[in-house]
Amino acid sequence: MLEAARTPGLNVYTYSEVEDVSGFVGNFDVKIRKRARYVNNDCNGCGACFDVCPAYGYDEFNEGMNPRKAIYVSFTQAVPSMAQIDMTRCIKCELCKGVCEVNAIDFDQEDEIVDVKVGSIIVATGWDEYIPKTGYLGYNVYPNVITQMKLERILAPNGPTVGHLVRPSDGKKPERVLFIQCVGSRDLNMNTYCSGGVCCMVSIKNSKLIKQHYPEIEISVAYMDIRAAGKDYEEYYTASRKEGIRYIRTNVSKIQEDPETQNLKIIIQNTLSSTRLKELEYDMVVLSCAMVPAKGVEKIVRILKLETSQDGFFKEFHSRLNPIDTKIPGIVLAGASQGPKSVAESIAQGRAAASSLARLMGKDKYRILLIRATVDKDRCAKCGLCELNCSYNAIKTLADGAEVNEILCRGCGSCLANCPSEAITLRYYREPQYEKQIDAILEEI
């Protein structure tokens, strides 16, 4: 990210949102809303303002587990390293203004709309963690039931506990930890898909990490199937079993908290070994939640006129033969925007997306097929039915008749089938050609 921000000719818009996209391959006009940080570009990220700020908010980067000031840098390695003010928390005391040596604080700043002309677009909107319903497996009710993302932050050296594993209820080190797989995925009531084996591998990684630091902690993983498909993954899984991590093939349906100790009791049946139900007690439970499309993706779908698959991720040109491009030329997908995938797969797709566009943009010319709709303007009644029926926004009704944009047109013919004055024809697929075919076929009989 830092390298990208420093590359000349590469503009990075952070804390920004795409508002509108128009045009076609080679000529996209993009409107970007740069949200107000209330801090101007002179900020050098020195952090003097954080110390004087009296207002607090929750640190979103650490999953809200520790406080941050109302003026803050979103996370330590943020690019650009610039402060921003959370106006929902700010009390407008303007103490920060007094200590800022570069006069970077500007309370009057407003959102800015930037118009950018681009030739092609890569959609890399990523994913979010599935949030279980309150009460499901004790989520949001029992403090010691946390999600995998929270555990990631607890285990991180720059996290809220500086890397020490503690449980949220009392801040003590847990002695028994349970991971529950497939929360919100492979479940007909929530998401039917498997999150690409990512949550399996993350659980294995985190349980190994805990075991390395604290060999005395007892770790179990409640799973449906461990999906360790990929290079070296199965070996990693086997290694974790050798380290003493216990894998229980089961479906956890309920978690009950012991009100005194705040330990969690679960009743499970190991479907591989016994038919008896067992009650097990754990100090902390980690829910391995599904990967779901990032928040706000619906807006991008609408703006770019793309499609999504049933699971809500962006729909690719072909799920097996071309998972990179979309149906719109000049717009490609990278990473988890197209479906749940690991870091390695995301990198592979990102590079594929870049080369797919480089091939398109490297030439100065763009080839189109001649199978396009053409309008006989003398017959056109300017009724606008064609515009209404075009899925690609390729035909516009102008004052002197309908006009086809030959780059956007895909030659489907929906416009001509709907044209009441028969003013539109499709090159190579004209009405008389079909009539001749029909007549010739039916003559044989």
Added chain:
Amino acid sequence: MAGTIRAQYPSTIRPIRINCTGRVTPSLIMRAIGKGADGVIVAG
């Protein structure tokens, strides 16, 4: 599709390639039926 799955179908079916089912106009269907076709399947 019928070919790849080795499906059997009557030899009197005659396919006409179209770019998209959106291209099919009622007049083409009526012409085929008028010329003696028993039916028209619009598939895509």
